[in-house]
Amino acid sequence: MSHLPICHWTRRAVFTLAIAAVAATGLAQAQSSDGGSSSRQELQSLQQSLASIREEAINENPGLADRQQSLEDRMMSRMRDEGVSPREDVKRLQDIARELRGGEVAEEDRAAMMEEYQSTRQALLQARRTAMQDSGIQDDQMQLQEDIVDAMSDIDDSVPEMIDRFETLRGNVQSQRQSGSGAQ
Numbered sequence: 001m002s003h004l005p006i007c008h009w010t011r012r013a014v015f016t017l018a019i020a021a022v023a024a025t026g027l028a029q030a031q032s033s034d035g036g037s038s039s040r041q042e043l044q045s046l047q048q049s050l051a052s053i054r055e056e057a058i059n060e061n062p063g064l065a066d067r068q069q070s071l072e073d074r075m076m077s078r079m080r081d082e083g084v085s086p087r088e089d090v091k092r093l094q095d096i097a098r099e100l101r102g103g104e105v106a107e108e109d110r111a112a113m114m115e116e117y118q119s120t121r122q123a124l125l126q127a128r129r130t131a132m133q134d135s136g137i138q139d140d141q142m143q144l145q146e147d148i149v150d151a152m153s154d155i156d157d158s159v160p161e162m163i164d165r166f167e168t169l170r171g172n173v174q175s176q177r178q179s180g181s182g183a184q
Helices: 006-020 024-032 037-060 062-081 086-102 107-132 135-155 159-183
Strands: none
Touching: 037 062, 037 135, 037 159, 062 086, 062 107, 062 135, 086 107, 107 135, 135 159
């Protein structure tokens, strides 16, 4: 375990989670709001740079990829213990979203599909929350995240500053989005 101060270590872990998820949801929501386009552009640019460095770090350290896959498999198994089928359910959510966006769904079927989407999504989220409370998974995830950030820093020593800037911008964009959505 590293001897980094807890707040820095936690910040790094939170950041790596965001990168691992490719920050898709936050960026998509931020891009749909008004104002702050230069911040959103910088945020997106930083996210792309950090994701690229992360990918390079994992490619250069195959053990990290193995550990990441093992952790994902444990998460999926733990989620299955909660009664969901993560991969199948995510595919179903994608299919429903695609059908709804396609505009070919009859109005009488639309409400049922939206209800299925919401209930499936909620079940997945609850199973994920439960899996994330597993202390073994938490410990392994935090250590893996720290090791990935260390490997990223070995590639580009400006990664810590990039992470700090990313977090600052993400917070600003989220604040703008929240204040903008309250005014709409």
